[in-house]
Each structure stands twice: as structure tokens, then as C-alpha cells.
Amino acid sequence: MTTTAVPLAELVGRVTKVAGEHVRRTDDEAAFPVEALDELRATGLLGLLVPAGDGGLGGSLADVLETSAELGRVDMSLAMIFAMHCQQVAAVLAHAEGKLRAELLPEIAAGRLYLGSVTTEAGKGGHLLTAESAAAWRDGGLLVDRFAPIVTGGRHADGFLITMRAPDADADNQVSLVYAARDQLEIEQAGGWEPLGMRASDSGALRLRGRVPAHQVVGRHGDFHTIVTTVFGPLAHLGWASCWLGTAAGALSRVIASLRGSRGKTDLSSELLMTRLSRSRQRLDTVHALIDRARHVVETAADLSVPKVQLLINAVKITAAEECYRAVDELVDAVGMRHGYLRDSPTRLEQSLRDLRSAVLNYSNDRLHLADGRLTLLDQEVRFA
Numbered sequence: 001m002t003t004t005a006v007p008l009a010e011l012v013g014r015v016t017k018v019a020g021e022h023v024r025r026t027d028d029e030a031a032f033p034v035e036a037l038d039e040l041r042a043t044g045l046l047g048l049l050v051p052a053g054d055g056g057l058g059g060s061l062a063d064v065l066e067t068s069a070e071l072g073r074v075d076m077s078l079a080m081i082f083a084m085h086c087q088q089v090a091a092v093l094a095h096a097e098g099k100l101r102a103e104l105l106p107e108i109a110a111g112r113l114y115l116g117s118v119t120t121e122a123g124k125g126g127h128l129l130t131a132e133s134a135a136a137w138r139d140g141g142l143l144v145d146r147f148a149p150i151v152t153g154g155r156h157a158d159g160f161l162i163t164m165r166a167p168d169a170d171a172d173n174q175v176s177l178v179y180a181a182r183d184q185l186e187i188e189q190a191g192g193w194e195p196l197g198m199r200a201s202d203s204g205a206l207r208l209r210g211r212v213p214a215h216q217v218v219g220r221h222g223d224f225h226t227i228v229t230t231v232f233g234p235l236a237h238l239g240w241a242s243c244w245l246g247t248a249a250g251a252l253s254r255v256i257a258s259l260r261g262s263r264g265k266t267d268l269s270s271e272l273l274m275t276r277l278s279r280s281r282q283r284l285d286t287v288h289a290l291i292d293r294a295r296h297v298v299e300t301a302a303d304l305s306v307p308k309v310q311l312l313i314n315a316v317k318i319t320a321a322e323e324c325y326r327a328v329d330e331l332v333d334a335v336g337m338r339h340g341y342l343r344d345s346p347t348r349l350e351q352s353l354r355d356l357r358s359a360v361l362n363y364s365n366d367r368l369h370l371a372d373g374r375l376t377l378l379d380q381e382v383r384f385a
């Protein structure tokens with residue numbers, strides 16, 4: 001529950017209205033949804049998770065997931081922009097201390113600080129727990145020199161949370177999470193963004209160089225692992241899954257509107273159509289139930305690092321990525337060429353399918369299955385969270 005006088009649904013509705021006006025163009029042109037980001041700033045939703053005492057909306061994890069899903073119904077790129085920003089904010093809230101915390105929270109709450117995420121690296125791909133570029137001490141500050149092959153909203157973010165090998169580290173798994181404001185960096189665009197889907201996320205490559213004050217580290221140097229287990233993993237997997245669920249739910253909703261509005265042109269008694277609609281809906285109810293269960297566990301578990309909890313959090317990501325894509329793919333068969341395949345259909349299945357194709361890649365399901373195999377071996381009793 002947020003502490004704002006305006007209901008959350010109303011604030012989110014203001015953003016989805018703006019997003020809906022621009023979604024065709026931002027997809028066509030692979031253009032970042034600046035108008036919708038401005039509305040996220042103006043509504044205070046960029047500060048959704050910041051406690052009211054610090055000037056934010058004081059929202060919960062459930063609020064973040066609900067908002068991500070609602071944005072996903074209209075524009076999956078925008079939803080991912082929002083969910084990933086909230087993941088960064090959650091890391092700041094849980095692990096930033098003292099001066100850094102005092103500097104960042106009012107800016108986030110006021111909608112002036114949209115946070116980009118820099119974890120992927122060229123050599124190690126998506127592997128979160130290692131880093132190749134190292135932060136180095138220089139004149140009492142931290143030197144940042146980082147190639148970032150994929151940064152959502154990198155050209156629009158006001159600041160970044162960047163993983164780098166800790167200064168003085170002797171192993172690549174001693175990773176630090178460093179904050180750098182946009183104006184503390186020289187930012188060079190190192191590649192374009194012309195993808196199949198997620199086109200409005202503007203996730204092109206950047207080269208980031210600069211020096212930041214020593215206090216701009218989130219958590220302890222070399223201890224990013226703790227942030228991953230307690231914040232990044234749960235928020236990323238539940239947040240992304242909610243975006244994907246929203247996108248698939250939006251697609252199903254538009255298909256139902258199209259079928260009901262077809263005034264007898266579609267045979268609504270077709271058993272094949274009913275079965276396909278049923279399967280699509282069933283997949284979404286499964287994902288919804290899984291997200292909700294995992295949210296409850298994340299909010300109440302004493303220790304998020306135990307195998308059964310990690311397995312559940314990973315299952316949300318793996319399952320949502322596969323099932324939401326399949327649900328929309330099934331809808332293409334259900335409605336056929338005109339409304340399933342053509343770009344100008346009001347069902348927008350074509351865009352939803354392209355966007356959802358990124359879900360298994362966005363932190364590869366293959367990688368998660370390898371981790372889950374190892375975790376499964378650690379839980380001989382096979383107890384569920």
C-alpha cells in the first residue's frame with residue numbers, strides 16, 4: 001500500500017495513457033519512451049519504493065509488481081524500464097548507507113534520478129557474480145572504466161549502478177556495486193540498438209569512464225553477492241516476470257475484445273478456438289500464481305539464500321519467460337493471419353510476440369537451469385518454499 005493521497009491505480013493510469021499514445025511510434029522507430037518516463041517522474045512512480053519519510057510513495061514489492069504488469073499491458077519496454085529501475089532503487093534502500101543514501105533517496109523520490117543498470121559485460125555475458133573490469137583507487141576516488149554491451153535506457157538514465165571487480169580484489173568474484181551519476185562520467189555510445197523486440201528500451205552499448213568519490217559504493221566492496229541474493233535476484237525475476245505477464249495479459253485482453261467485437265464474423269462456438277483461449281489463459285494464471293507465491297516467500301522468508309527459496313525465485317523467471325511467450329504464440333494460432341500476424345492489427349500480437357521473445361534471453365534460462373541443477377542437488381529432501 002502506498003501512502004499517497006492519490007490511489008496507485010490512478011497514477012499508473014496516467015502513465016499507461018501516455019504510453020498508449022506513443023507505443024506504436026517508439027516500437028517503429030526503436031525510440032525510448034521519453035514521454036512515459038516523464039510521466040513516471042511527474043507521478044512520483046520512480047520513487048514508488050522510497051519510504052514516505054524520505055519523500056517517496058512508500059510502496060511495497062506487491063505495488064512494484066502490480067505496476068510493472070499494468071505498464072506491460074501497454075508497452076513491455078516501458079515496463080522493463082520501470083521494473084529494472086525499481087530493482088536498482090531496492091538495492092540502494094537495502095544496502096546504501098550514510099552519505100550515499102542521503103544523497104540518492106531525495107533525488108529518486110523527486111523523480112530526478114532514473115537509475116540504469118550495468119551488470120552485463122562483454123567477456124562474461126550475463127553472469128552476475130563475476131566482473132572483469134576492475135575499479136581502481138585514484139586520488140582518493142574510484143576510477144570507473146567500463147564497457148557495457150547492453151544498458152536499458154542508458155542514454156536517458158540520470159545515474160548508473162555498475163558492477164566492477166572490487167579494488168584490490170584477488171578473484172573475479174569479488175564484485176562491487178558502484179554508483180555513478182551521469183555528470184560524473186564521460187559516456188560514449190559504443191553501439192546501436194536495432195533489435196527484433198524491446199525496441200523502445202534503447203538498450204545499446206556504452207563505454208563509461210570517470211572518477212567517483214570513494215563513498216559511492218552500495219554495500220561493502222566485494223560483497224555484491226549479498227545484494228544479488230537478497231535484492232537483485234528476487235526483484236529482477238519477480239519484476240521481469242510481472243512485465244511479461246502484463247504483456248501477455250494485455251495481448252489476451254485485446255484478442256478477446258477483437259473476438260467479441262467481430263459481430264458474428266468469428267465462430268465463437270469453435271471448440272478449437274475455445275481450447276486455444278483456455279490454454280493461453282491457463283498459462284497466465286499459472287504464472288500469476290507463481291509470482292504471487294514467490295512474492296509472499298520473499299516478503300516473509302528468514303533467509304533468501306537457501307536452495308528451496310532460490311529455486312522458487314528462479315522458477316518464476318524461467319516459467320514466466322516460457323509461458324508468457326507461449327500464451328501469445330498460441331493466440332496467433334487462435335486468431336490467424338489478420339489479427340495474429342499483421343503489424344497493424346489492434347491486437348498487437350505481433351509486437352507482443354517480438355517483445356516476449358527476449359524473455360528467455362534476458363539472463364538466459366540456460367544459465368539459470370545450470371544453477372538450478374546445482375541447487376537441486378543440495379536439497380535431497382525436496383522441500384518447497
Ligand SMILES: Cc1cc2nc3c(=O)[nH]c(=O)nc-3n(C[C@H](O)[C@H](O)[C@H](O)COP(=O)(O)OP(=O)(O)OC[C@H]3O[C@@H](n4cnc5c(N)ncnc54)[C@H](O)[C@@H]3O)c2cc1C
Pocket residue numbers: 084116117118119120121124125126127150151152153198201203358361362363364366367368370
Ligand atoms: C531487452 C534486454 C534488456 C537488457 N538490459 C540490460 C541492462 O540494462 N543492463 C545489463 O547489464 N544487462 C541488460 N541485459 C542483458 C541481460 O541481463 C543478460 O545479461 C543478457 O541478455 C545475456 O546476454 P547473452 O545472451 O549474450 O549472454 P550469455 O548470458 O553469455 O548467454 C549467451 C548464450 O550462451 C549460453 N551460455 C553462455 N554461458 C552459459 C553458462 N555459463 N551456462 C549456461 N549457458 C550459457 C546460453 O545458451 C545463452 O543463451 C538486457 C537484455 C535484454 C534482452
